[in-house]
Amino acid sequence: MSFDLSQLTGISIAYLLFLFGCAWVTEKGWIPERFIAHPLTYVLSLGVYAGAWAFFGTIGLAHQFGFVFLAYYLGICGAYLLAPVLLSPILRITRTYQLGSLADIFAFRFRSTWAGTLTTIFMLLAALPLLALQIQAVADTIHIMTMESSQDRLAFGFCLIIMLFAMAFGTRHIATREKHHGLVFAIAMESVIKLVAMLIIGGVILFEVFDGPQGLQQWLDINAEVLTSLHAPLQDGPWRTLLLMFFASAIVMPHMFHMAFNENLNPRHLNAASWGLPLFLLVMSISAPLILWGGLRLETSAVPEYFILGIGLAMESPALSIIAYVGGMSAASGLTIVTTLALSAMIMNHLVLPVYQPPTSINIYRWLKWTKRLLIAAIILTSYGFYRLLKAQQDLTNLAIVAFVATLQFLPGVLATLYWPQANRKGFICGLVTGMTVWFVTMLIPLTGNLDAIDLYWIQISLTSNTWHWATLTSLAANILVFILVSMSSPISREEENAAEACSVQILDRPSRRTVSATSPKEFQERLSQPLGTYTAQREVAQALNDLKMSINERRPYALRRLRDRLEANLSGLMGPSVAQEILNRWLPYEEQADAYITEDINFIENRLEDYHYRLTGLAAELDSLRRYHRRTLQNLPMAVCSLGRDGEILMWNRAMEHTTGISGNNTVGSRLDSIDEPWRSLLSTFVDDSSRHQHKQKLTISGHPHWFNLHKATISESKAETDQGLVILLEDLTDTQMLEAKLIHSERLASIGRLAAGVAHEIGNPLTGVDCLAQELRTLSDDQDTREVAEQILDQTKRISRILHSLINFAHSGQTSESLTIEPVSLYQCSNEATSLLSLRKDNRGIRFVNNCNPDLLVTGDPQKLTQVIINLLSNARDASPENAIVTINTIAWEHSITLEITDNGSGIPEHIRDRLFEPFFTTKEAGKGTGLGLALVYSIIEEHFGTITIQSPVDEQTHRGTRFSISLPRHMADLNQTTLKPASAHRDMEAV
Ligand code: ADP
Numbered sequence: 005m006s007f008d009l010s011q012l013t014g015i016s017i018a019y020l021l022f023l024f025g026c027a028w029v030t031e032k033g034w035i036p037e038r039f040i041a042h043p044l045t046y047v048l049s050l051g052v053y054a055g056a057w058a059f060f061g062t063i064g065l066a067h068q069f070g071f072v073f074l075a076y077y078l079g080i081c082g083a084y085l086l087a088p089v090l091l092s093p094i095l096r097i098t099r100t101y102q103l104g105s106l107a108d109i110f111a112f113r114f115r116s117t118w119a120g121t122l123t124t125i126f127m128l129l130a131a132l133p134l135l136a137l138q139i140q141a142v143a144d145t146i147h148i149m150t151m152e153s154s155q156d157r158l159a160f161g162f163c164l165i166i167m168l169f170a171m172a173f174g175t176r177h178i179a180t181r182e183k184h185h186g187l188v189f190a191i192a193m194e195s196v197i198k199l200v201a202m203l204i205i206g207g208v209i210l211f212e213v214f215d216g217p218q219g220l221q222q223w224l225d226i227n228a229e230v231l232t233s234l235h236a237p238l239q240d241g242p243w244r245t246l247l248l249m250f251f252a253s254a255i256v257m258p259h260m261f262h263m264a265f266n267e268n269l270n271p272r273h274l275n276a277a278s279w280g281l282p283l284f285l286l287v288m289s290i291s292a293p294l295i296l297w298g299g300l301r302l303e304t305s306a307v308p309e310y311f312i313l314g315i316g317l318a319m320e321s322p323a324l325s326i327i328a329y330v331g332g333m334s335a336a337s338g339l340t341i342v343t344t345l346a347l348s349a350m351i352m353n354h355l356v357l358p359v360y361q362p363p364t365s366i367n368i369y370r371w372l373k374w375t376k377r378l379l380i381a382a383i384i385l386t387s388y389g390f391y392r393l394l395k396a397q398q399d400l401t402n403l404a405i406v407a408f409v410a411t412l413q414f415l416p417g418v419l420a421t422l423y424w425p426q427a428n429r430k431g432f433i434c435g436l437v438t439g440m441t442v443w444f445v446t447m448l449i450p451l452t453g454n455l456d457a458i459d460l461y462w463i464q465i466s467l468t469s470n471t472w473h474w475a476t477l478t479s480l481a482a483n484i485l486v487f488i489l490v491s492m493s494s495p496i497s498r499e500e501e502n503a504a505e506a507c508s509v510q511i512l513d514r515p516s517r518r519t520v521s522a523t524s525p526k527e528f529q530e531r532l533s534q535p536l537g538t539y540t541a542q543r544e545v546a547q548a549l550n551d552l553k554m555s556i557n558e559r560r561p562y563a564l565r566r567l568r569d570r571l572e573a574n575l576s577g578l579m580g581p582s583v584a585q586e587i588l589n590r591w592l593p594y595e596e597q598a599d600a601y602i603t604e605d606i607n608f609i610e611n612r613l614e615d616y617h618y619r620l621t622g623l624a625a626e627l628d629s630l631r632r633y634h635r636r637t638l639q640n641l642p643m644a645v646c647s648l649g650r651d652g653e654i655l656m657w658n659r660a661m662e663h664t665t666g667i668s669g670n671n672t673v674g675s676r677l678d679s680i681d682e683p684w685r686s687l688l689s690t691f692v693d694d695s696s697r698h699q700h701k702q703k704l705t706i707s708g709h710p711h712w713f714n715l716h717k718a719t720i721s722e723s724k725a726e727t728d729q730g731l732v733i734l735l736e737d738l739t740d741t742q743m744l745e746a747k748l749i750h751s752e753r754l755a756s757i758g759r760l761a762a763g764v765a766h767e768i769g770n771p772l773t774g775v776d777c778l779a780q781e782l783r784t785l786s787d788d789q790d791t792r793e794v795a796e797q798i799l800d801q802t803k804r805i806s807r808i809l810h811s812l813i814n815f816a817h818s819g820q821t822s823e824s825l826t827i828e829p830v831s832l833y834q835c836s837n838e839a840t841s842l843l844s845l846r847k848d849n850r851g852i853r854f855v856n857n858c859n860p861d862l863l864v865t866g867d868p869q870k871l872t873q874v875i876i877n878l879l880s881n882a883r884d885a886s887p888e889n890a891i892v893t894i895n896t897i898a899w900e901h902s903i904t905l906e907i908t909d910n911g912s913g914i915p916e917h918i919r920d921r922l923f924e925p926f927f928t929t930k931e932a933g934k935g936t937g938l939g940l941a942l943v944y945s946i947i948e949e950h951f952g953t954i955t956i957q958s959p960v961d962e963q964t965h966r967g968t969r970f971s972i973s974l975p976r977h978m979a980d981l982n983q984t985t986l987k988p989a990s991a992h993r994d995m996e997a998v
């Protein structure tokens with residue numbers, strides 16, 4: 005049975021169109037997000053590992069080496085089972101620093117463009133046999149199925165379509181750095197197809213060829229040598245070598261790296277892959293021995309490698325053949341596409357961009373996209389050329405092994421990146437070159453077949469095909485030895501040390517705090533527009549700001565450092581780490597610090613710990629909870645605390661500090677002390693510069709109100725160096741205490757004056773009564789008109805004295821009577837009425853009218869009599885200050901818990917400079933005899949007794965600069981609205997203004 009070429013072309017094109025379709029509908033967003041983001045998709049897409057060789061070649065391997073073929077699966081299983089210590093750290097590095105390939109990692113870790121370039125070149129050399137293998141598999145299958153010799157043309161067509169696919173779906177989102185969902189989904193579908201094809205064929209063999217498991221058992225019993233041949237060579241060297249090789253390939257092979265790390269949507273998917281991928285491969289490998297035995301049983305004409313095809317042909321089943329063909333093509337195309345993409349990115353970052361950077365006038369993203377497409381085309385065409393060069397004379401296994409041994413040379417580098425911070429670039433490059441040279445001479449040259457007679461004895465051995473594992477071990481051993489020796493005997497640069505720490509698993513990255521020379525994101529843009537062009541620079545800075553959730557107005561040094569790091573990572577994702585580093589070091593360098601003051605970036609370490617804490621276990625987790633506890637203690641300390649680095653950068657700003665200063669910690673931590681708001685800036689800066697450790701009662705005016713603070717400071721050493729000393733500052737708010745103190749002094753004074761007044765009044769009272777009686781007697785007894793008049797005047801004066809005495813006694817009493825305060829609902833309206841009617845009885849009213857606008861429904865709690873006294877005092881002051889015939893208004897304002905009484909006049913107003921002294925006893929501006937200066941003092945003490953407050957506004961009218969308003973707030977009586985019977989303020993006709 006054989007197929008028509010056009011038939012096969014049709015099938016191939018249909019299949020590849022299906023692939024395009026899968027990718028296209030995904031990119032269009034027609035596949036639901038939960039499928040795309042599902043771990044299964046990720047695991048299946050990793051199935052790209054099983055390329056054409058897994059599909060065809062392993063059968064050949066099984067035939068040749070028996071169970072050794074399992075090494076292909078077991079190697080990668082080993083790598084994925086070790087995911088937590090091997091793959092997760094790599095994933096972390098690739099994500100954090102946006103490294104897209106192994107070459108990127110090496111260039112980043114060893115801070116060397118050369119490391120990247122060499123890796124790229126070697127990777128290219130290693131991948132070419134692998135790509136050629138895929139093309140050859142496709143060509144071979146076509147040849148086997150059609151028995152025609154035009155397979156090269158068809159294989160070329162296959163290459164072209166694959167090329168288009170890679171160009172279309174692998175070079176999207178260059179600017180946004182999104183993942184290639186379409187590509188991933190298509191590759192996952194391919195894995196499903198491969199798996200299903202394998203299982204179908206295995207099943208058909210088991211049930212059709214052998215008539216079920218029993219038939220198979222019988223056949224195996226008869227042909228026992230088949231089974232023993234599977235077991236036999238297990239002890240030999242190839243087994244272990246193969247295992248190691250496939251183990252390494254799972255990490256370093258460009259297609260695996262790309263799928264596992266670049267297209268990873270969620271780090272947790274790696275956990276699923278650590279068992280999912282081994283399971284997938286196990287299921288795939290189940291069919292391999294069946295296919296081998298089936299092929300042997302049917303005695304197909306095909307070589308063991310193509311048994312899977314030969315079975316369909318031998319059974320005369322076109323469907324089975326087509327399934328095998330499509331399965332093989334899906335295996336080949338998936339691997340080719342992903343490998344090509346990965347290689348094109350490597351070449352771009354490490355061969356093209358270091359040599360030529362696009363002019364800034366063009367759109368860099370578009371340039372990158374098209375260059376990448378060109379590279380894809382070049383790689384696929386070169387692979388095709390390589391395939392033609394080999395003239396299809398190599399079996400698949402040979403090609404695969406050559407490719408895998410080459411990639412094995414990168415394993416020492418990967419392990420050193422993760423676990424050996426002392427490794428340096430010289431060691432890496434020397435080791436790699438040594439290993440690759442051995443590989444080149446012992447494996448690649450023999451492959452191309454031009455060289456099979458080298459005079460050296462040991463190479464002669466390695467050229468014989470059975471001892472390839474010897475060549476493998478030699479190259480790897482030479483590589484490792486040179487790597488270690490050179491690394492240990494040469495120094496490592498500071499830059500490299502930092503990068504090593506960033507990559508290392510054991511060492512917690514401790515970034516240092518340095519200052520970026522630019523001071524704002526805008527300046528970042530300006531500077532970067534020189535190497536990148538304005539459009540790209542703007543877009544990149546915006547992207548980085550967006551990633552970090554920062555605003556364009558950010559000025560904090562801490563934030564700018566993060567921005568620079570982020571830009572470096574993002575640019576590295578775009579153009580590779582070497583170019584990104586070069587651009588940033590040149591255009592956005594760190595400031596050179598004269599005294600090399602570099603300390604750890606505490607903020608960053610903290611933030612990162614916050615992000616990572618769920619991953620910490622054991623001692624680390626305990627230490628972290630301890631850290632959190634201490635941190636919380638500081639944060640919630642009921643006292644304002646902040647700490648500063650030696651350069652004045654704020655490292656901590658606790659809650660109480662936020663509360664006291666009204667400055668939020670989020671925007672302050674990481675900025676310099678000299679960038680915070682006044683008055684705190686001057687307060688703290690002067691204190692920091694001050695030599696004394698404590699400052700007492702510093703007065704600050706905050707929004708018009710005076711505040712007092714005590715300041716304390718202590719030094720903290722940030723690192724071991726004694727000179728690196730930061731400060732911790734404690735801010736003690738004394739305002740309340742200070743106010744209390746002032747009040748206490750005032751009340752004290754009032755009380756003592758009260759006592760004095762009472763004594764004086766008492767002492768003067770008696771003689772005054774005597775004088776009064778005598779004067780009255782004199783008036784009645786004397787006939788002399790003059791004498792009567794004098795007596796009248798004496799009486800007048802004594803009346804005045806007794807009035808003053810009266811108010812003194814009044815004042816003295818109110819100073820002591822807080823216990824006798826009666827508390828009841830009081831209507832301010834009624835109090836005001838009372839007060840105005842009392843005042844209007846007076847003769848010296850000068851036509852002043854009092855207007856009572858109080859709301860009769862509002863009630864306060866207090867002593868009606870005393871409150872009436874307050875109103876009288878205020879009204880009489882207002883009257884005294886007002887011109888003739890003026891109006892004084894009284895009104896109330898209701899608040900939820902208080903009532904404010906306002907007494908407004910249109911008088912002279914109160915000058916600023918006497919306002920502080922108004923409430924002092926005996927302070928008066930009135931002429932002698934007119935005022936006692938006790939009125940407001942009394943008001944003050946009564947209102948205080950009522951837990952009320954007094955505020956003064958003067959002038960009321962800003963234009964005429966006249967008028968005074970006294971506002972008194974008193975606690976509201978809560979039931980005032982449903983209170984119906986109002987208790988009238990008890991009339992006290994003797995009451996008089998003092
Ligand atoms: P006295 O009225 O005996 O002078 P007070 O304690 O009642 O004492 O008032 C103290 C001072 O406050 C007054 O002398 C006056 O200068 C000023 N004062 C009080 N109320 C007013 C007002 N409504 N307008 C202008 N000045 C006022």
Ligand code: MG
Binds near residue numbers: 880881935937940998
């Ligand atoms: Mg007065």
